[in-house]
Amino acid sequence: MTTFSKAIALCFTLSLLVACGPADNDVVETNLHGPTAAEILGNPDYPAISYGGYRGKTRDLAPTHEQLTEDLKILSAMGVKVLRTYNTSQYPQVASLLEAIRALKNQDPDFEMYLMIGTWIEAHNAWRSGVWDEEKNAWDGDTLTDHTRGNIDNNTREIDTAVAMANEYPDIVKAIAVGNESMVQWAVKYFVYPNTVLKWVNYLQGLKASGGLNPDIWITSSDNYESWGGGATFYQTDDLAALIKAVDFVSVHTYPFHDSFYNQDFWGVLADEEQLSKQEMTAAAMARAVEYAASQYQGVADYVESLGLDKPIHIGETGWASNDSAAYGAKGSMAADEYKEKLFYNYMRDWTDGAGMSLFYFEAFDEQWKDSGDAGGSENHFGFINLNNEVKYAFWDLFDEGGFDGLTRNGKPLVKSYGGDEAKLLSEVLSPPFKSLMAIRKITTINPAAVPGEAVTAGRYVVVHESIQPTGSNNTTYPSAILKLIPWEGTVSIEMSQQGVVSIATRASDWWGTSLEFQAEVGENLENFKSGYLHFELRGDSDIGFNLGFQTGRYLDGDQVNSFAAFGPGAARQVTDEWTSYKLSIDELNAGTDLKDVTGILSLLSQNRAENKQVQLKNIYFSRD
Structure with missing residues (x-):
């Protein structure tokens, strides 16, 4: 059995455990507020996506109620029923998003949209640049980020706000993620060690047990596959093992797109594929990209199993950018375009749906604040709908079926990218590089x-x-x-x-x-x-x-x-x-x-x-x- 097949088989096995809920949860209470996390996660009838509705170059410019309502109607038309967010107290978007969902539910009792609320967890002195000590030829430790402890003010505020939101909107909030890529150590400006995340996971699990939080809400942390023990062994610590035991499910990030430049083992056209058409070569490369994602999932699954634990594992984040001006574009790995984005999305959905996993795909709409200094930067182009209201290739079929009819964004109707000219789009697809020349x-x-x-x-x-x-x-x-x-x-x-x-x-x-x-x-x-x-x-x-x-x-x-x-x-x-x-x-x-x-x-x-x-x-x- 291949690694890809084993990943699917094991993931399907894990998905069967979802309905059982967390083993250590002794509180039994009927949820009167619609489907529970156990019924949603791993269920292909509840497609999930990461959501940010920011239009401007800073998150200080929060989307309005009207803009959020427009986005929610578009997402619903795309079949999406579960959204993942990233902050609670730092920015006002999530509070406004919950209000907008509630308003739509009041207008239409059949409207469904649920949230996995993300809380931003960071280290003490996060984002400090430090001071270089010329005499010591080293950084001054007093001005550096302290990764051994958290930013207590920020982290407490984020968690408390999440609890308040979950209690106010029990029909909408179904999961809470403690941190977003908060443990992966390449996040050198803010990462924390697992014990900091574990502290807050245990706190939330305690609230569930004591009645301070709906016991049906599932708690996780959403992080890179290596942070969950699926890669470098130095991540595999006793604290990480305790964290995996404490969460209700494991939310794993995997990004073959980024590794098309930084870790190219899977990327490129093999020697026996060089005579294929551009579309055939691209399809083969994208299939390997999904196999690569599955191998990273498998690394986490193997580590969880080695601990003697059974935990549902879901894909908390992955995506493929449609444009880039540097590392992933024509002068780099030649990965970024709308055709590859569509293939990756379809292949990932096929895999995760068949395996009984949720996939919080990144992301719904392009956002330009992510790389405000470079409009062409890949971080600005992971969405399915761009800032000009153009629906990208992945959802052209839905557009042609009338799925977006009557819907607007910023008061204007949606249109197809490339003016709907498929021949032009295909002509601009970047051929993956030949491995022999990479x-x-x-x-x-x-x-x-x-x-x-x-x-x-x-x-x-x-x-x-x-x-x-x-x-x-x-x-x-x-x-x-x-x-x-x-x-x-x-x-x-x-x-x-x-x-x-x-x-x-x-x-x-x-x-x-x-x-x-x-x-x-x-x-x-x-x-x-x-x-x-x-x-x-x-x-x-x-x-x-x-x-x-x-x-x-x-x-x-x-x-x-x-x-x-x-x-x-x-x-x-x-x-x-x-x-x-x-x-x-x-x-x-x-x-x-x-x-x-x-x-x-x-x-x-x-x-x-x-x-x-x-x-x-x-x-x-x-x-x-």
């Missing part, structure tokens, strides 16, 4: 006999090189684990050509950074290279400045140390458009670490804005002399 975003040339954490004993440690390769007699080795080319917080794009040239392009940000990060539970042990050298060749724009070297420890663990040298204007080492060879002394670079835990094999960091600048590196290796 840029590389992780370095997989490793020494399978080497063990991460054990000291490297060879004389040369080669990251990538056009002529130096390990043999049985040249005392040379490759890394003991894969190196991922990681753009820090999306501030750059980074990729490697088939010829081994690492290319970095900076984006619009007040700082930027990137690293060839070692993918193991421990860093590479390069203690034998403490008197050696870091070699590489470099070229780029002459007006860009940055620090380059290696990193030990981990930022999120608070023990990261940067061992860097300065390049660019004002530094001893300049950058030019000609390849220049460098041999940096490890002893001079080293900022006080013992080199037993090198996690960033090669890293670049700049505290200065440098938009649309280029840096390239090649022939990277360490030597002991």
Whole structure:
């Protein structure tokens, strides 16, 4: 049985558990307010979607009652019966949305729309940028986000507001999600550890048991698949296990769209597909995208099963953008267009409906506040209806059937995108890249006999090189684990050509950074290279400045140390458009670490804005002399 088939089979098995409800819930009470979460989640008669009705470039401009009512009628026409929201107290949209749903229900008793209310959970000092301590060559810890504890004021307010909403609208609110991607550690500006989420989940479960909250409401947290134990093992902690036991269901996020650029194992056209038509190639690539999503679901399901727990698992968020000006567009992974969006949506619905899972698809309408600085940014284009009232390709059939007749948005009727010209739409579909020609975003040339954490004993440690390769007699080795080319917080794009040239392009940000990060539970042990050298060749724009070297420890663990040298204007080492060879002394670079835990094999960091600048590196290796 394939991973995809196993995912479907296991998901169907889990869906049968939904009707039983949470095992630890001893409160039995008849719900007089319509279907319960147990009856809704996993039921294909209740399609779900993520909803935000913001039209402007800031969430301070909340949609009006009339605008919300328009959106609800459109969503109902699309067959949607369950909405997922993201905040309770920070912005007024959800309070107004509940009022609008209640008003429509009063007008038409047959109108159905239910909510999974999301609460925004964040860390203490969330969104703080910190202060760089030049003497310590590190961040000042007192000004950094403290991920070990939550923002008590914000989090309490969010939870209390959710409880009040659930009690006031028991016929509408069916689930509460404690946090949105609040545990995934790439959310470096605000993430918390599972114990913070667990605290609030237990609080809500306690209210259910004591009568302070409807016992039929289901409690979850909505987060990335890795945060639920489906990927990197460092997420698999005792606190996470306790959280999974405490929730009523697991809400998993999976985004093949984003990984079409950052983790391309599944993406692209296979060699035996290169002669197919564009539509056939695209369909095959999108089918693999759904298999990839299913594999991430399966990772979570396997982890839950390993804990001896039975929990319903639903897809809390996934989606596919129809446009992008950078990483996912014509100059990137060539993933973003309306045709692929339709295929992904249909394939995902087919899978989850057949497997007995709810799918909170992201999202109903385009919103421009998500990337207010770049109108073409993918985050602004995940909806099925754009800001010009154009219904995208995924719902053209419903449009042709008259499903949107008489409905308006902002007082204007809906129309089809591309003016309804399918030939024009298809002509602009981006062909997925051939895998044989795709840029590389992780370095997989490793020494399978080497063990991460054990000291490297060879004389040369080669990251990538056009002529130096390990043999049985040249005392040379490759890394003991894969190196991922990681753009820090999306501030750059980074990729490697088939010829081994690492290319970095900076984006619009007040700082930027990137690293060839070692993918193991421990860093590479390069203690034998403490008197050696870091070699590489470099070229780029002459007006860009940055620090380059290696990193030990981990930022999120608070023990990261940067061992860097300065390049660019004002530094001893300049950058030019000609390849220049460098041999940096490890002893001079080293900022006080013992080199037993090198996690960033090669890293670049700049505290200065440098938009649309280029840096390239090649022939990277360490030597002991």
